[in-house]
Every structure is written in C-alpha cells, then in structure tokens.
Amino acid sequence: MADKDYYETLGISKDATDEEIKHAFRTLAKKYHPDLHPGDKEAEQKFKEVNEAYSILSDPNKKAQYDRFGSSSFDGQGFNQGDFGGFDFGGFDNGGPFNDIFDMFFGDDFNGRSRKNGPIRGSDIREELVMTFEEAAFGTEKTLHITRWETCPVCHGSKAKPGSNPEICPQCHGTGQVRTVRQTPLGNMTSISTCPRCHGEGKIITDPCSECRGTGKVRKKRKVTVKVPAGVDNGHIITLHGEGEPGVKGGPPGDLFLTITVKKHPVFKREGYNVLASIKVSMFVAALGGEVKIPTLDGNINYNIPEGTQPGDTIRLKGKGISKLRAYGRGDEIVTVKVAIPRLNEKQKQILRAADTGEFGKIKDDKTLFQKMKNKFGGE
Secondary structure (H helix, E strand, O other): OOOOOHHHHHOOOOOOOHHHHHHHHHHHHHHHOHHHOOOOHHHHHHHHHHHHHHHHHOOHHHHHHHHHHOHHHHOOOOOOHHHHOOOOHHHOOOOHHHHHHHHHHHHHHHHHOOOOOOOEOOOOEEEEEEEOHHHHHHOEEEEEEEEEEEEOOOOOOOOEOOOOOOEEOOOOOOOOEEEEEEEEOOEEEEEEEEOOOOOOOOEEOOOEOOOOOOOOEEEEEEEEEEEEOOOOOOOOEEEEOOOOOOOEOOOOOOOEEEEEEEOOOOOOEEEOOEEEEEEEEEHHHHHHOEEEEEOOOOOOEEEEEOOOOOOOOEEEEOOOOOEOOOOOOEOOEEEEEEEEOOOOOHHHHHHHHHHHHOOHHHOOOOOOHHHHHHHHHOOO
8 A cells, every 4th residue: 555645635744833733634624524515425535534644643653653654554553444434423532633623613512511501700800000100109009999790689690580480491401502413424423512592501581680681690880999019110910819700600700900000200200110300400509519409209308419510410319219019128219410500691691701711800809709609690
C-alpha cells in the first residue's frame, strides 16, 4: 500500500503547530461531513481520510512514529475505517478527533456535557472610580451606588408567582435536555442539546411573578463602600469579589472592577511616587536668599531659599510625596524655582545697568545697591 501523506491531506506543512493542525482538521471535517453531503461517496471518503490524518497528527506519539516510518507503520494497528460501522458515539467522551467533530456540530451539549443546566457565574461589573489627587496620595474610603440585577424579593428567583407551582416540561420531562440520534455513515451519532421549550430549566412557568415578570431578578441600586489604599494612580483597578451580578441556578456572583481616575491638581503633578511643583520668587530673593512659602500635600511650609538661586534650580523635600502603595514611606516633593522678572521703567533700568557695568558709584546714594533696588522696584 502506498504511503499516505497526512500533511497533504490536511493541507498543512510538516512544521505546523498543534493549533494549525486542529484548525485545518475542523475546516475540512466540516466541509466534507456526510450530513452536509448525503449520498456523496466522494465526500464521505474525504471525510474518512481527514479523520485518519488528524487521528495520527494530533497524537504526539503517533505523529513522531509517522514522521519516522510513514503511514505503513500503522498497518494492522492504527486507523481502520471499517471500525466505525455500527458504533454508537453516544458513549464516546474521551477526547480525540471525534469530540472535535461533535463540538463543531453540536457544541458542548454532546454526550450531556451541557453547561447551561448547571450553576452559572454572574457577570462582572466595571465602573469608574473618580477621586482627588490627595485621596489617591493618602488613601480614602469611597461610597458608590451601583445598579445591578438582584434576586427578585417576591419570588426569590423562582420566576413563578408566590403560591403557584411550575409545571414539569413535557418535552424534556424535567431534564432540561433533549436527545437526538442520527444515522450516519460512521454509525449512530447521539447528540444532547438544551430543550428548546423550557430553555434548559426543566420546568415551565405558567403563572409568572408580577414583580420580576418571570425573570427571577430585578434591577436595583446598591450602595457599595470601598477602601482605596494610599498610592493608587490612574488606571489602577480595585476588585471587589462577589459584588457583581448575581449567579444563575446557584452559581456564584460576579466581581466588581473599579478603575481609578485621578483628577488633575492645579498645583501638583505626579511622577511615580514623587510630587512635582513650582514656586515663583522675586529676583531679589533669588539673589539674596530669603524665606518663602512652599505648598505641599500636607499644607504650606516655610523654606529658606539660599542666596544665588538660579531659575530652574530644584528643591527636594524628603518624604513630602505620594504614599507608597502597600509599602512603607512616601516619595519626595521636587520643587522647581521660577524667578519673577518685573517690568522696568527707565529709572529702574538705569539702576540695573549701573549695577551690571560696575558704575554703581555714579548713583549718589549711601544705601546699598540692593536696598536701593528694592526701594525702586517695590521689592521686599
């Protein structure tokens, strides 16, 4: 028997990944499935060839054996197309290529693997949490009002009017599932799907609750209090477990995700855990030094500017920055000095030119230069 090229059958290269092999198989299996081509012998044969190729290439050990010795190494021990005759796939739930086909055509309902009839986790809720610069720096406690679904207080989630009794679904007899058996060239194929009449509930509500209109849940506004740790920043997410939408059929509730948005501050900017600020001082304070007020997150402080301070010089205030998130200590405040240059009249310009050219002696006054300048300029 001629050696078979399984890679060519699936239309893939020999270095294809597992995901590429699976994708090629699903595409071809769906293309040639006998249910889509009743009576087409050629499609049936292609379907069998695709299954054979995938059964080998999807198994790492078989694939390695095939790559070394070819398809002839499986003669008498491997894939036999005749093995499908009369086989009931209703009990086949061990993975492999057949489950891929079943998942593709019947979804997770195949072999009773439906997840729709079991507990379902509630949906998550995502909200924005806006706070001030100071609240983000030091931490805070915020109260929000979240609108979400909650279990109906009248029927307690049963969906039925209190005192009434739901009826057992006549189509699925209370199981929430219906079984269908199909005859295919591969044998009997059994699929289990959600009951279309009761939608998997197993019962039918004949007298629905008037409060929730038979949904079992109502929209309510709920107050939620959250403690925000010090040091959070824009984009930080706080998770409140169990504060999302309620679960279904006894499933757990979802979570509440709060994304932090910090308002801009008129004075401060943030750089990591440091705070950036700036102050303006007069040219006289910059030249002679003096006491100025510097704004910090803790309030204004007095600070002595050294003489000869230049525009753009920075002052670092240790421990005056942002509290470190879930850690000890704070960052620093870095203050940039800006020197305010006044607008001058002619007499003031004359004084400055004299000082700049060393002709201060021409100014007939016994006061010091900077005292005279302060008087003339109105500085302190």
